Amino acid sequence: MNGASRGALAAARERLDALTDSTSADAAKLAEELAAVTALLHREVSLRRVLTDPAQPGEAKAELAQRLLGGQTGGTTVDLVSGLVRSRWSQSRDLTDALEELANIADLTAAQQRGALDNVEDELFRFGRIVSSSTELRAALTNRAAKVSAKSELLRSLLGGRADVTTERLVTRLVTAPRGRSLEAGLESLSKLAAERRDRMVAVVTSAVVLSASQKQRLGAALAKLYGRTMHLNLDVDPEVLGGIRVQVGDEVINGSIADRIDDAARRVAG
Template sequence: MIGASREALAAGRQNLESLTDSTSVDAVKLAEELTAVTVLLDREVSLRRVLTDPSRSGQDKAQLVSSLLAGQVSGETVDLASGLVRSRWSGSRDLVDATEELAAYAEVIAAEKAGVLDDVEDELFRFGRVVCGSHELRSALTEPKAGSASKAALIKKLLGGRANAGTVRLVTALVTQPRGRSLEQGLESYSRLAAARRGRVVALVTTAVPLSDGQKERLSGSLARLYGRQVHLNIDVDPEVVGGVRVEIGDEIIDGTVSSRLEGARQSLEG
């Protein structure tokens, strides 16, 4: 998002955080209701255009949202949606994207309150790795012709009883309502939201063998000093790297693997 939309999303996130600071607010319920609002806005093109029309007053758009959602969702969700449409948006699709992101962020907050956010992050990462390693599974979860019900049932079969409920809900929302995103993009966006909630960054670490707890602590500490923030490690074991460590943080790559050095030597010889 750019410009006005980015500012509107930031304001929406602040409103969500303020709401969920109260112990009486059910963040899981907020997430489920915001997901339903996302589906509505994604389906009703004319409605979202009206709700992002800069020629209409924010109060007018908020009243319209309230009239549509009152009695269907909680007052907290109505307040969040009303706040979103009062803002200015660079494009009507941005409103849908923001509502969807707030739904995922509410799940992140719920996981944090329950003390399982680290587990949810790890489960999402491991699930992504499993999917990447199975063409058949990935096809079953991303095939446009497959119905949402069958995809949701497959996720329940794969993760039900094995992962946190929040993980199951996040993955189910992603595979049933991808909205143009790849599965990998969606899982990565969840990881960023969880990291942002903790005020840290996520590093994808690739090694030839599993790291010990001590090695993880030392690597995490070194990266934290380098980036000035806490770093959450997602560890991927790949024997093809031979030895050493490869670290990806955003667009930055620190490649100290033996395989990369061998490839560099090969290219030098060929040159």
Template sequence: MRGLSRDSLAVVEERFEAVAETADLPRLAEELDAIADLLDREHGLRRALTDPARPGEQKAQAARILLEGRVGDAALQVTLTAVQARWTRAGDLADALERFSVIAAAAAAEADGRLRDLEDELFRFGRIVESSPDLRRFLTDTGVPAERKEQLLDTLLSGKASPVGLLLIKQVVTRPRGRSLERGLEEYGNLIAARQRRLVAVVRSAVAFTEEQKQRLAALLRSSYGRDVHLNVEVDPRVLGGFSVQVGDELIDTTIAGRIEEVRRRLVG
């Protein structure tokens, strides 16, 4: 987010942190995402609640009439603060509410001492989807009702994901908001990592890392980036040898496959 939206996000974050202290966090996560989805679907409502010409109090009153009694007080207070703020783009309001939905789920996992597990659950689900084209096709098919997708996820992830992990996976699958499934999972994972002020590194290697190797690599990356780095290690036979590390848009590639590809690009170029 840029300009006004960045400033507004900080204001909403302050309100969110205040109400989150005593909120039912999973409920807050679910309700904020539902409100974001409503704004995505109802373009007239979204324009009315982000119209810079309308006073903030007037927009807040409209939101209160619409939502009071339908969502909990925590979700209502965060939303009222958000609609009174000014946004660079109308879509930034829904983006902000979705963002705090994910952060609420992360806070719930953090309270249970399972924040790192939540990151891992999203990462593992992404790998499951990547390895199963039929599953990905079903979950991304806009003609398949959301209820059927949720039923499949309940069956597939029963006993394998925490309640908040399943909640976030269902959200990103049934409400993609114009993103690919992979991009949605990545964005959610980054927000969860930010909750711990950590970066996420996706490591691909031909063989599994030992715990000592993971610790050494994490220490090297922490030294390079000045922040803790969470490693998601994926064993990939296509790597051939060495390993690659993806941190955001930056790729560190020591693999044989990577060197072969680099030579190929130079020859073609």
């Protein structure tokens, strides 16, 4: 997104945070309803265009949204959507993208409220690794000819009872309603949103062997000092690393041995 759409989304995220800070707001229910509105506007292109038409008064578009959603969703969802359609959007698709992001944030907030956000982050990362290592699974989940019910059932067999309910909901929505994105891009976006919930960055750490608790603690502390933010470590094991470690934070890649990189990080911070 850019221009007007970026500003509209930022304002909507602030409103969502304010609403979910209240104990009376059911973040999981809000996520479900926002996802349903996303699906509606993705299907009904003409309606989406009307709701994002810059020539129409914002209040008129809000009233239309209220008539459509009133009685179908809760008041909190209606208020959020009304605020969204009052805003200006660079293109109509941005509205559905924004709604989808808000639904995902609401689900992650629900996980955070019950102390499960760390587990959801880890499960999203591990699921992405499983998909990338299995061409058959990826093909089954991204097959456009496959029925939604078949994909949902496959995900239930993979995640049901093994993953957090929020992880299962997020992945199921992504797989059954990809809206033109690749599975990998969608999982990466979810991981970033999860990290943002705690205002922290994500480091993908690949090592030849499983890191000890002490090594993880030292590495996380060193990276946090380097980047000035709390760092969440997504850990992966690859024997081809040959005793070293590869750390990726955003677009930056750090290669080197565990001890050397930690010592170097400590020297850089001290300097």
